[in-house]
Amino acid sequence: MKPTHPYSDPVDQLARMLLVRAYEDRIAALAAAGPFPASCPSAGQEAAAVGVVSALGADDLILTNHRSAGHLLARGADPGRLLAEVMGRETGYCRGRSGSLHISAKELGVVLTSTIVGGELSLAPGVALARSLLGRPGIVTCFFGDGAACEGIFHESINLASVWNLPVLFVCENNEWQAYVHRRETMLTDSIAAHAAAYGVEGRSVDGNDVAAVHAAALAAAAQVRASGRPFLLEARTYRARGHLEPDDQSHVDAGELAHWQARDPIALARERLIAAGQLDLDGFARLGAEARARIDAAVEFAVQSPYPDPAELLANVYA
Amino acid sequence: MKPTHPYSDPVDQLARMLLVRAYEDRIAALAAAGPFPASCPSAGQEAAAVGVVSALGADDLILTNHRSAGHLLARGADPGRLLAEVMGRETGYCRGRSGSLHISAKELGVVLTSTIVGGELSLAPGVALARSLLGRPGIVTCFFGDGAACEGIFHESINLASVWNLPVLFVCENNEWQAYVHRRETMLTDSIAAHAAAYGVEGRSVDGNDVAAVHAAALAAAAQVRASGRPFLLEARTYRARGHLEPDDQSHVDAGELAHWQARDPIALARERLIAAGQLDLDGFARLGAEARARIDAAVEFAVQSPYPDPAELLANVYA
Amino acid sequence: MLTLTPYEAIDQALAEEMRRDPTVLMFGEGVATKRRALSDEFGGQRVRNTPLAEAIIAGTAVGAAATGLRPVVDLLFAPFLCYAMDAIVNSAGKLRYVSGGQFAFPLVTLAMTGGGWGVGAQHNHNVEAWFVHSPGLKVVMPSDAADFKGLLKTAIRDDNPVLFFVDLGLLHTPGEVPAGEFTVPLGQAAVRREGDDVTLVAYGKSVAACQQAARTLAEQGRAAEVIDLRTLKPLDEATILASVRKTGRLVLVHEASRPCGVGAEIAALVAEQAHDALKAPIVRVTGPDAPAPASFVLEQAFTPQADAIVAAVQRLLG
């Protein structure tokens, strides 16, 4: 199910969203059941992840952060190797050294993931600079949260990308939360895209729970970055449907807010649209969900069977 | 010549500008003549410094940076103690421990000067927070350069001051240079005040070489900060008339740019205006200049006669 | 005596000091959400959530400290201090000296450090030695619930910037805490166990590893003295030197990496000032000079364990 990039079939996109959801649901279940390594779930944000990643080409690179499962799976990551990484197994993408919070998968073009909030923003211009100077194809997409937009490095990153004409598609997944702090406690204005203008960069906000809208906006933004060689700031307005870290009872979250966004679940929205358009029926939807869950079953099996790293290799890969 | 704050008489303001110029001219002469401690001259920026500082009240606090002589002298600092500090003497405002680059003078309300570009921006919200929570009067004015506006901390500082409703008057002295880099190499847009809106803050640019315009803008901005308890971003468009550090031949500076700004010398502009308005004649102007130079003569004398710190006190004041 | 976890002990210390002194306040990312009892008692002015921006959190603490408040800021995990270095090192640590003594900086930064959560090198990195190496700062890293409370109270009252490191592995382990008001002075190590054969010096969770090692050694007839540093700066040199002069043998234990760590400093101190008392080489048992791995099995291998300490002592005692 590794897609050819970009992939525009809405059914493919929905299938990918269901895979992300199945992955996150499974991790939530495992975390609820007992001690399980920490991870930051991307449930609720599937449309933003799939909408953007499905708009990227095979040569494009992605930088992401702690809440990366959607980006990785949308890019075609093997859920077995992801889960193996989360569980600290040698078969994980990072040989169990990363755990869930900074998974890179160079073979998929997902590079330099940092769980330091803003870390990915600090690295993205350099990746784009290398591509430009080496004459390599592809743009650089950098995912970050509304919280990361509070870090000074956001400002430094977008400014440098602008001044140096670097092909970076900045994608802010504004999910209304920054761990245990609501976005409204951290900024007075509502739009993160609004910062772009002061850097001479184009910015745009899109409904981040509407995968078709995100995909269209990301295609257009990526095309513009490719053509101009300049950055673009795309903001996807979405919502973190689960807690910051699994498990979390979300007791600090306003029930009305939660209900509002539950009613805008990105998978339900995509399903309704496809059914209304006659591109899918309920059986088809159920089958896609079952397929996704079955892949995750297999992935868990793979991860659980995988060996832990050998402590004798504790010191491998400190230096090149 | 310690003024009562605020001071609005344009002749007083001109006298103060002349004092700054005489101070900087003298340091330039000393630096040209032989080894002299490093300092960053504020010549050319006298209108910005005096225009803002003359608009502040006695209770207001000032945070500044490496290019601070104008702010300090406008606030009533003793040029003898400033020069003593620059020359590393015990009689300096910081007992010779600072040197020119981070002179604080708490007795004048000039606190926490940092020569780390952006350092003053990181400290200003806390100073304002203390004033608010302790119920003390006065606002906090934070001077910084166009270069500091490139540091992420600028973004973090103005955002926090906005979200927490802190009475900070941010004053950007945009002097077109950041050490050996032209401002246009560092940002695509022309106005630093334009950043304010995205933080829900009011911003305004003013001709920084017109002391009357700066003073009026600063009075209005300070009044607004006082009344609202909220930050304001005031940008003074000015020019660094001398090099970054004394001595400097300015060989990297475009001659046309230099000429353009020389024709807009803030002291000449103020003089012409006062003469045209009949508030001053050429003799009066000459007398003000001579007085300023005489004060600097005495200041140099004081500094040169002052003792160096005692090496036995090398370790004083590391801890409280 | 009360039984509290260090997490609870920290909360108690904060509440008591905020009650005692109206200039004490606390802020950080999620502080108001997570320390609910504090924010209920002291309100939104004194217990604040912040934007996600460590540099300005620290800078604001420094500015506020210099002008009348006594802030405590929670910077969450030690690696996030990387964003706050300018405010801590260049401002809080230096501006008193630079200004010729015009300002003081009574502030505390809290940060969790060390293994135990399996989330890898960008959350788990012991950088306390950076701050020991930097002028004008104090550094504290307690090992039990009572010290978490007593040292934090003292740190809040101190007129200098204090880095208060919270060893994550200890955070939820209950311990005994005196019931009434008490404080623990900065700069004073605790001799946790007396012994004549070898001195074990540690801090944070490595103290427990030393205690365990000492018990094992006792069974083998070896008497280890265990010193818990509690404060890393200023260092209690007298207690360390007195112990080494007694035992003649020294093993230094910490999870932080070896080069230029706190163990190096103590080894140097002893090699300078108690050379003649040393009967054997000094030994360091530390975390490796590598980023911390996430995988549980590797994280365990990363952290100094009692058996490695026992083995080191056995080598020393022959």
Next chain:
Amino acid sequence: MLTLTPYEAIDQALAEEMRRDPTVLMFGEGVATKRRALSDEFGGQRVRNTPLAEAIIAGTAVGAAATGLRPVVDLLFAPFLCYAMDAIVNSAGKLRYVSGGQFAFPLVTLAMTGGGWGVGAQHNHNVEAWFVHSPGLKVVMPSDAADFKGLLKTAIRDDNPVLFFVDLGLLHTPGEVPAGEFTVPLGQAAVRREGDDVTLVAYGKSVAACQQAARTLAEQGRAAEVIDLRTLKPLDEATILASVRKTGRLVLVHEASRPCGVGAEIAALVAEQAHDALKAPIVRVTGPDAPAPASFVLEQAFTPQADAIVAAVQRLLG
């Protein structure tokens, strides 16, 4: 042989490596303005001025290094590294390990450090030990013009992040540099003077202070061996240990503050591995644990001078 200042030697190294390898580039605040010959030869793509923003300068170097370039960035003065710590420590130092070896980070950061300019603590702060303490990094600090050139060339070719500290006090002092192509390996100390009575270990401008002290001592009939570390990480342990095994006495000299400095690390190393060879206590002669003062007289008192080294050796030799 050529006679070059370290500043010129750095320029030569940069020019030669940029000629040799088209992926080498350089950027920083004012680099294109100040290193005019480089920007004339290599153009604006490869020699760049940057916005005034150390965090993104360093981050951009790290991102570029991982994806095909070999950046050299000039961060000007060591205290400004405080803004760049996340990129250097959390990204460059850790992401190779964290990713299970997927990336390498061939980059060099230049920063001036140390006294000699009289501008105070926010420009003058020796923080090299921070990076020795951090995993995944290499740290270089040369003491003469030839090493500035040879070590910088090697640092640029190394596949790991290298912190290259430029001791300001040396920058404009001419020295001899071999005329043709040459490199100096990382991790190899230089024995600058041989002697049997005491080992003096130093780096940066403290090497000259040791040399001067050694000359004075020679007049008194004492033979000091002078070791110039050149690379602080990886440390050339073998050379240090061999010398101490020969002389039995060790004096460590650096301008950086004492606690958890490089001297502490070497003292610990020797106390661990050459304890039996030590005939006397180890001595550290370092800058004080204080911010650096601006005033020239205080700055002089701050920096370790030859007479303090001589006095230390005299105490040791009785």
